[in-house]
Amino acid sequence: MNSFTYARAQDVQMAIAEKTSGTETKFIAGGTNLTDLMKVNVENPTHVVDIRRLPLKQITETESGGLRLGALATNAETAYHELVETRYPLLAKAILAGASAQLRNMATNGGNPLQRTRCYYFYDTATACNKREPGSGCSAINGFNRIHAILGTSEHCIAVHPSDMAVALTALDATVNVSGPNGERSIPFLEFHRLPGDTPHLDTNLGADEIITSIDLPAKGFAEYNTYLKLRDRTSYAFALVSVAAALAIEGDIIKEARIALGGVAHKPWRKPEAEATLVGKEATPENFKLFARELVAGAKGFGHNDFKIELAHRAIVRALLQAAKKEALI
Amino acid sequence: MPHNAETEVAGKPLASLPPTHTVTLNINGSDKKLELAPWVSLLDALREYLHLTGTKKGCDHGQCGACTVLVNGTRINSCMTLAIMEEGNEITTIEGLAKGDELHPVQAAFVEHDAYQCGYCTPGQICSAVGLLSEGKAKTADDIKELMSGNICRCGAYSNIVTAIEQVMQQKGGQAHE
Numbered sequence: 001m002n003s004f005t006y007a008r009a010q011d012v013q014m015a016i017a018e019k020t021s022g023t024e025t026k027f028i029a030g031g032t033n034l035t036d037l038m039k040v041n042v043e044n045p046t047h048v049v050d051i052r053r054l055p056l057k058q059i060t061e062t063e064s065g066g067l068r069l070g071a072l073a074t075n076a077e078t079a080y081h082e083l084v085e086t087r088y089p090l091l092a093k094a095i096l097a098g099a100s101a102q103l104r105n106m107a108t109n110g111g112n113p114l115q116r117t118r119c120y121y122f123y124d125t126a127t128a129c130n131k132r133e134p135g136s137g138c139s140a141i142n143g144f145n146r147i148h149a150i151l152g153t154s155e156h157c158i159a160v161h162p163s164d165m166a167v168a169l170t171a172l173d174a175t176v177n178v179s180g181p182n183g184e185r186s187i188p189f190l191e192f193h194r195l196p197g198d199t200p201h202l203d204t205n206l207g208a209d210e211i212i213t214s215i216d217l218p219a220k221g222f223a224e225y226n227t228y229l230k231l232r233d234r235t236s237y238a239f240a241l242v243s244v245a246a247a248l249a250i251e252g253d254i255i256k257e258a259r260i261a262l263g264g265v266a267h268k269p270w271r272k273p274e275a276e277a278t279l280v281g282k283e284a285t286p287e288n289f290k291l292f293a294r295e296l297v298a299g300a301k302g303f304g305h306n307d308f309k310i311e312l313a314h315r316a317i318v319r320a321l322l323q324a325a326k327k328e329a330l331i
Numbered sequence: 332m333p334h335n336a337e338t339e340v341a342g343k344p345l346a347s348l349p350p351t352h353t354v355t356l357n358i359n360g361s362d363k364k365l366e367l368a369p370w371v372s373l374l375d376a377l378r379e380y381l382h383l384t385g386t387k388k389g390c391d392h393g394q395c396g397a398c399t400v401l402v403n404g405t406r407i408n409s410c411m412t413l414a415i416m417e418e419g420n421e422i423t424t425i426e427g428l429a430k431g432d433e434l435h436p437v438q439a440a441f442v443e444h445d446a447y448q449c450g451y452c453t454p455g456q457i458c459s460a461v462g463l464l465s466e467g468k469a470k471t472a473d474d475i476k477e478l479m480s481g482n483i484c485r486c487g488a489y490s491n492i493v494t495a496i497e498q499v500m501q502q503k504g505g506q507a508h509e
Contacts, residue, residue, distance in 0.1 A: 005349040006369030006415055028416070035372070035411045036392050048369065050416050080468065100481020101466070102399055102408045102459065236480035 001038045008050045012179050012211060018049040020181055020209045027051045027211060029072055030107040032099075033115040041125055042116075042132055056110070056213055059083065065219035068177075071110030071212045075165065076101070078109055088217055090226040090247055094168035097230045100237050110212035113166045113176070113192065116203065117159035117267075118239055120144065130156045131200045138200075146305035147241065150313065151266040151297070157200030158303060160264055161193055162239050167263035168228060170271050171245040174217050180210035189215075193268030200267070222247035222259065229320040230263075231312060240264035242312045244320035248284070255279050260296060260321070265313055272296050284325035286318055293317035354415050358383065359427025369415050374398045376414035377424060385425035385454045389483070396482030399455035399462070400424050406462025408481075425454035428461065436502060437461050440495035448486030456482045460496045464503060472497055 009015035019025050026045035028034055029052050037043035056072040059081050067088065069078055078084055079095035099107065107115075121127045121139035128137035140148050140158050148158040166189070174189040193204050206212065225248035232238040243263035249256040258279040262270040275295035282288045293314045300310045322331050351366045356373075358381065365380050374391070377383045377400070386409060389397030393411040400409045401423040428435035434442070437460045447453045459482045469475045475493050484492065 001370045003348050004369060006352065006413075028413070031413065031416065032393055032408070032411050035413070038370070039391065048413075050413075052416060076466075080466075100393075100396065101463065101478050102396060102406050102481045103393060103411070105405045105462075106407050106411060236477050 002041065002044045002046075004045050005047045006050065007047070009054060012054055012056075012213060015049055015051050015054060015211055016179060016181055016209060018047070019211070022047045025049060030074065030103075030111045032103050032107045033111065037116060037123075040123055042123060051211070062216060067217045069109045069215045069217065071214055072108050074105055075099070075107045075109065075112055076104040079104065087221040087223055088172065089223055090221075090228055090245055091165070091168045091172060091217070093226075093228040094164045094243075094245055097228055097240075097243070098164035109165075109215055112163055113169070113215075114204065114206070114212070115163055118162045119148065119159040122159060131159055131196075131203075134199075134201045141303055144305060145303045147239070147264075148303060148306050149266045150300040150302055150306060150309045151262075151270050152195040152268070153266075153301065153303075154196045154198065154200065156198055157196035157267065159196065159200065159267060161203070161266070161268055163269075164228070164230065164240065164243060164263060166193065167243055167261045167269045168245045169215065169217075170269035171247050171259040171261040172217055172221070173259070174215050176206075176212055177214045177216060178206060178210045179213050180207050184213070186216070189269075190271060190273075196267045203267075220249075222249065222257075225250050225324045225326065227320050227323040229316055229323065231316055242309055242316045244316050245269075246317075246320040246324040248321070248324050250284060250325060253283050255282050255284060255325075258292075258321075260292075260317065262296065262313060262317070265297075265300075265309060270296070284321070284327050286322065286330050289318040289321040290314070292321070352415055354418055356381075356414060356417060356422060357420065358422045359424060360421075365414070367414055369413060371414050372410050373400070373412045373414045373417050373422070374409040377409060377422075383424050383426050386458075387451055387454055389452070389455075394483070395452070395455075396459055397452050397455040399458040399482065401458055401462055404462070404465055406459050423458070425458055428457065435461065436499050437464070437496070440498045441492070444491045444495040444498070445488075446491040446495040447484075447488050452482060452484045452486075456484065456492055460492075460499070463496065464499060469496075469500065475500075 024046040056070040058070045060068050062068050075095045079092045084092050121129045127139040149160045169189045176187045230240050230243040240263045245261045247259040258276045297313045354365050354367045356363050377386050387397040389395035391410045393408045398409040402420050
């Protein structure tokens with residue numbers, strides 16, 4: 001780890017001022033990803049600002065009937081919060097599908113969506129990586145790419161975003177609230193993360209001097225029909241090869257609304273609202289879900305080792321939707 | 332002029348290091364005042380500065396759980412947090428669990444069920460189990476397995492570890508039956 005100076009922010013304005021004043025400044029809260037990346041010299045901040053004591057730990061109901069998740073509430077506090085468990089079980093399931101109990105006790109709601117990819121080459125400073133060192137090339141495209149992306153890739157990067165929580169937040173149409181030198185703004189979760197394009201070093205649309213203060217969940221939580229299906233190499237404490245956050249509104253046997261986001265397949269949680277619209281008015285059958293899966297995974301491209309993810313994604317979508325619709329007997 | 336090894340390497344002056352901080356950590360009930368650089372992890376502060384070597388360094392990347400300690404009663408990986416960030420918190424390590432000669436119930440259960448072989452992961456397993464029990468989310472043996480997945484045992488003592496934790500859970504009035 002490189003040496004750095006340390007400051008403890010007392011309020012949000014101080015945190016932003018600390019960030020703006022230095023070029024290589026990082027915020028630290030849970031620290032579970034930043035500390036790791038500093039140890040392998042992928043992140044080398046010269047100044048680290050501890051934001052853990054900012055008053056952003058609350059989970060409160062919003063006026064519009066939703067829930068505001070403080071950026072510094074831990075993932076465990078959020079997943080086990082009574083209102084999250086009862087009204088947003090999809091989010092609780094996704095959070096608990098990720099990491100270990102210890103890490104969930106440390107990781108925060110603001111930090112989780114900002115964690116970096118676990119691409120082996122991003123972590124290995126001896127190799128080329130456009131995300132770590134723009135312009136150096138991508139070692140994964142022709143390298144070991146079993147865990148890599150099949151959707152939304154570019155010739156510069158095929159990394160995937162590792163968060164489970166972010167997949168559920170995308171399906172639930174959450175909003176990220178941020179503060180910066182120019183005030184506050186909100187970013188729809190669907191637009192928070194970026195595809196790699198020719199700027200794979202940028203994971204999100206968060207400004208360099210902005211800080212996440214909270215994440216808002218809308219009133220509709222799809223508590224009745226939802227599932228988080230995570231497929232991985234071992235059944236606990238592993239990143240997703242493919243994951244599916246599925247949320248349905250069903251009346252009688254007819255789908256009234258559908259929200260499906262995929263994890264482990266792209267540089268951001270993968271969702272297509274226009275494809276979801278094709279499920280509305282249909283019955284929850286394997287056939288209808290197969291047609292939908294074809295739409296959502298359309299254009300998928302493998303890079304050799306990860307070719308299996310394309311078929312896996314199709315099947316995972318159908319299985320997750322049948323689970324969410326409580327039609328597991330049809331799997 | 333003689334070279335000063337501390338300030339020059341191959342004739343070039345070393346960049347001066349950022350200042351250390353006076354950090355007071357509350358460990359196992361007593362305050363310890365340390366002079367620490369900000370990049371010292373809680374794990375390194377415990378082992379290298381306070382010589383509390385019960386907490387183990389396995390992977391040093393939050394993957395193995397050997398460094399698990401309790402902060403305000405909550406289990407965390409001490410390798411993944413900076414010591415300076417833990418100022419003001421109550422830190423409990425494996426050394427702080429027993430009351431004198433009386434083992435903590437989880438320690439006693441580990442002994443009773445032979446829940447270890449080489450013992451390297453054991454302090455982390457025990458601290459993690461203490462955290463799991465106070466979280467109160469595990470109801471079955473399967474829950475214990477899932478919620479202990481952040482602690483790796485390469486000797487493979489898992490089944491005895493689960494049995495030991497199950498026993499303490501039952502003593503506490505939990506339901507550990509599948």
